[in-house]
Amino acid sequence: xxxxxxxxxxxxxxxxxxxxxxxxxxxxxxxxxxxxxxxxxxxxxxxxxxxxxxxxxxxxxxxxxxxxxxxxxxxxxxxxxxxxxxxxxxxxxxxxxxxxxxxxxxxxxxxxxxxxxxxxxxxxxxxxxx
Numbered sequence: 001x002x003x004x005x006x007x008x009x010x011x012x013x014x015x016x017x018x019x020x021x022x023x024x025x026x027x028x029x030x031x032x033x034x035x036x037x038x039x040x041x042x043x044x045x046x047x048x049x050x051x052x053x054x055x056x057x058x059x060x061x062x063x064x065x066x067x068x069x070x071x072x073x074x075x076x077x078x079x080x081x082x083x084x085x086x087x088x089x090x091x092x093x094x095x096x097x098x099x100x101x102x103x104x105x106x107x108x109x110x111x112x113x114x115x116x117x118x119x120x121x122x123x124x125x126x127x128x129x130x
């Protein structure tokens with residue numbers, strides 16, 4: 001009987017250790033790559049999109065509102081059909097480097113759209129480098 005009690009206590013202790021380890025690893029740990037805080041100071045100031053021969057092309061500009069130069073800005077886009085379904089996604093970078101403090105840079109993104117389904121799009125700054 002004493003051996004069974006020890007085994008039960010050890011099993012409960014092991015289960016508690018496993019639950020705590022899971023909590024620390026998956027609940028308290030990092031939730032994926034985190035953008036640098038200065039990324040929020042880079043804004044998209046304009047954009048427009050059009051379909052050219054099955055490719056939806058988005059041209060626009062970003063502004064660096066940081067007090068220092070930025071070397072490159074990573075921009076993501078999603079194109080949607082008239083019913084709100086995602087047609088395609090893509091990413092691209094600013095065209096000039098560095099982008100001075102307060103300065104702007106253009107970008108061009110291309111989304112494959114051979115059926116000409118994209119009617120709207122969203123874009124956002126994903127990341128940037130000093």
